[in-house]
Amino acid sequence: MANDGLLERLERGPVICAEGYLFECERRGYLQAGAFVPEVVLEHPEVVTQLHREFVHAGSDVVEAFTYYAHREKLRVIGKEERLEELNRTALALAREVARESGALFAGDVSNTNVFVGDDESRRRVRGMFEEQIEWAADAGVDYVIGETFSWGEEALIALDAIRRAGLPAVVTLVIHQQPATREGWTPAEACKRLEAAGADVVGLNCSRGPRTMLPLLDEIRSAVSCHVAALPVPYRTHEGQPTFQSLRDPESAQRPFPTALDPFTCARDELGAFAAAALELGVRYLGVCCGAGPHHIRSLAEAVGRTPPASRYSADMSKHAFLGTDPTLREENRDYADRL
Ligand SMILES: [Zn+2]
Numbered sequence: 001m002a003n004d005g006l007l008e009r010l011e012r013g014p015v016i017c018a019e020g021y022l023f024e025c026e027r028r029g030y031l032q033a034g035a036f037v038p039e040v041v042l043e044h045p046e047v048v049t050q051l052h053r054e055f056v057h058a059g060s061d062v063v064e065a066f067t068y069y070a071h072r073e074k075l076r077v078i079g080k081e082e083r084l085e086e087l088n089r090t091a092l093a094l095a096r097e098v099a100r101e102s103g104a105l106f107a108g109d110v111s112n113t114n115v116f117v118g119d120d121e122s123r124r125r126v127r128g129m130f131e132e133q134i135e136w137a138a139d140a141g142v143d144y145v146i147g148e149t150f151s152w153g154e155e156a157l158i159a160l161d162a163i164r165r166a167g168l169p170a171v172v173t174l175v176i177h178q179q180p181a182t183r184e185g186w187t188p189a190e191a192c193k194r195l196e197a198a199g200a201d202v203v204g205l206n207c208s209r210g211p212r213t214m215l216p217l218l219d220e221i222r223s224a225v226s227c228h229v230a231a232l233p234v235p236y237r238t239h240e241g242q243p244t245f246q247s248l249r250d251p252e253s254a255q256r257p258f259p260t261a262l263d264p265f266t267c268a269r270d271e272l273g274a275f276a277a278a279a280l281e282l283g284v285r286y287l288g289v290c291c292g293a294g295p296h297h298i299r300s301l302a303e304a305v306g307r308t309p310p311a312s313r314y315s316a317d318m319s320k321h322a323f324l325g326t327d328p329t330l331r332e333e334n335r336d337y338a339d340r341l
Pocket residue numbers: 020206207208234290291
C-alpha cells in the first residue's frame with residue numbers, strides 16, 4: 001500500500017494533503033509575512049522537517065516539498081536569486097526524507113509566479129520558471145507535482161504542460177478570488193475542464209476561500225470533469241459577503257486582518273472535518289487544508305473521512321475532565337460547579 005502512487009490511492013479512497021507551510025512557519029517565527037519566501041528551508045531546515053512530520057502524524061498522506069514561492073520572481077524580490085537552486089533542492093531533500101521514513105507520497109510543488117499577465121513575454125518567462133523547478137523536483141524523485149494557487153487559468157495550463165513534459169502526474173488547483181472566475185474570466189468549472197482536457201490527473205481549488213465559500217464551487221467542478229477533484233480551503237470563516245481570507249474585514253477595527261491578524265477568524269477543527277465529509281460526499285477525494293492549517297485541522301479532516309492517524313491517540317476524550325467529565329470516580333462537587341467555570 002505504501003508503494004502505491006497517487007492515482008492508485010485515489011481509486012481506493014480519499015488522499016489527504018496538508019498544505020499551508022508558509023503560514024505555519026510564519027506563525028512559528030521562522031518566515032517573514034509580506035515577501036513570503038521560504039528561506040526557512042535554508043536557515044532552519046529542522047523546522048520544516050518537523051512540520052512535515054507533524055502533518056504526517058496528523059494524517060497527511062502527502063509530504064509536499066516546501067518549494068511554494070521558492071521561484072525566481074520571489075527570490076528576485078529579496079535579492080537572493082543565486083540561492084534559488086539550493087533552496088529548491090534542499091526543500092525537496094527534506095520532504096523526501098520524511099516521505100521515505102513514513103511511506104507518504106512525495107510531492108513537488110510549483111505555484112503562481114506573479115509574473116504572468118497574459119502576453120507572450122510573460123508566457124515565456126513563467127514557462128522557464130516552471131521548467132527549472134520541475135526539473136529539480138524530477139531529479140529528486142517526486143511521485144507527482146502539485147501546481148497550485150493559480151488565479152490565471154492559462155498560467156495553470158502552462159504549469160501543467162511543464163509537469164506533463166517531465167512525465168510526472170499533475171495535481172493542479174486554482175485560487176478563486178471574490179469573483180467566482182479566473183482572472184481571464186473562466187468559471188471554475190470551465191477552467192477545471194480545460195485542465196482535465198490538457199492532461200491533469202487531479203483538478204480543483206485551494207487556498208483563499210474557507211470551507212463555507214469553497215464548497216458550493218466544488219459541486220459545479222465535480223459535475224464538469226471526470227478526473228479526480230481536489231479541495232484544500234483555508235481554515236478561516238469566510239462567508240458570502242467576504243468569500244476569501246484576503247477580503248475578510250475585522251468588525252472591531254474595520255481593518256483587513258490578512259495575513260497576520262486572522263486568528264479570530266480561524267475555523268474550529270471540527271469545521272474542517274465537516275467540510276471534508278461534505279466534499280467527500282460530493283465525490284471530492286483529494287482533500288486538505290491550505291494557509292492557516294495546523295496539525296489539529298488535518299487530524300479532524302482525516303478522522304472525518306474515516307482515518308485513524310497516529311495523532312488520533314490524543315484526540316479529545318472529555319469523559320475524564322475534572323469538571324466536565326462523566327467518569328464516575330470524579331468528584332461530584334466539581335461536576336456540580338461546571339456551569340460556574
Ligand atoms: Zn494557501
